[in-house]
Amino acid sequence: MNTDPPNPPSPLLRLDGVQIAYGGIQAVKGIDLELHRGERVSLIGANGAGKTTTLNAIAGILPLARGEILYDGDRIGQVPAHKRLRRGIALVPEGRGIFTRLTVEENLRMGAYSRRDAAGIEADLERVYAMLPRIKERLAQVAGTLSGGEQQMLAIGRALLSRPKLLLLDEPSMGLAPLVVEKIFEVLRSVGKEGVTILLVEQNANLALEFSQRAYVMESGRITLSGSGAELLTDPKVRTAYLGESDEIA
Template sequence: MHTNPTSPLLQLSGMQVAYGGIKAVKGIDLELYRGELVSLIGANGAGKTTTLNAIAGSLKIAGGEILYEGDKVHVLPAHKRLRRGIALVPEGRGIFTRLTVEENLRMGAYTRNDKAVIEQDLERVYTMLPRVKERLAQVAGTLSGGEQQMVAIGRALLSRPKLLLLDEPSMGLAPLVVEKIFEVVQSVAKEGVTILLVEQNANLALEFSQRAYVMESGRITLTGTGTELLTNPKVRAAYLGEAA
């Protein structure tokens, strides 16, 4: 594995994903560089979640390549991609509702055996997510939606990701809570974790992102900096609720 700091951390080239013969993702190209926060926006059913699941390894690709640190990772199973530093916070959070908050967080470190470092990482997560620290002994299923989302992010951080895939972190949450979640996402990015964010709230996603891709019906139709896309009349009309 030879990593050139100027080469992309993640590169999708011509990636296709199909469900029962129907192509959900139709040959997309996408690049992510170390330390970037990039978002993927688009309407429901555009193929955004499918893209994240394919990168994480929970879906097989039907064509093209996924290169990570210069290596073809589409041939690896999901747990091996996790070991390499690719972590997914799925849509709907996917936390273990019957386990305590602390047990959920520790599940994030299941591929690791560096006990002392895991404890340090837990402390880091507690500092970043004080609300989570207050509820360590609580059963995760009894938390509010926002708290569950924070636990899901904390759990992913315990795998020590280099690349964090976030799928709809603000879904179903009150505006104030969404603000809090985005503050957390920003502090994760500041720690040097590269983030690919799928987010229904396009306005917020673009405000926080250095770059973004717009996805329509399984294709990438537009790309630019967050600011460029925020001011693009097409994007404003389609995703930011403004009349063209």
């Protein structure tokens, strides 16, 4: 009888020794990171730490200098961005990246451009409409005339139309009112409950850690700390550096 413990499931995404350089600057200096299926994971750190660069490399927008990215068991470090999208990696970029001159509906349908299952696309549109009712009310509106919060919701909806297994989000709360941010994270929790794996870069560290099951802290192109969201919320270094709390004894 085999009494060996079962092998743990392989991660959906793994970065091994990833280095990224551009413009003569080494922005990411050999990081290791992994996400398991269905996890919500955040990457926090100061501006310039390399967080956005890491997301862009996972999405295929930036090339690797060294190291490897493994996704669903395959090496994808040299796979172009559009093929990564077809395999289920979707990015909601910083600044939203919507098509401002297209309508809301046209933007959403652009998210499904690589799909050929017409019935599935229509079903997913209805699912996004149910999740984002404010977007449904504005389908014929030119996207550039939406409020910042509506544009962010549109960017998330567009990404969901690609049916992602892995959803990458870069600063989804940036410049938005607290009530709008609350709604966006409510939507992201719903997406996570559907089994989509989420990797979040978010300047609001408190919000990110409360949302995430696990988190990584990035400083000057390196991962310096990792743990559960709850653990990092109570870590003195994190509280001082990213949560705006003093480490002095009152």
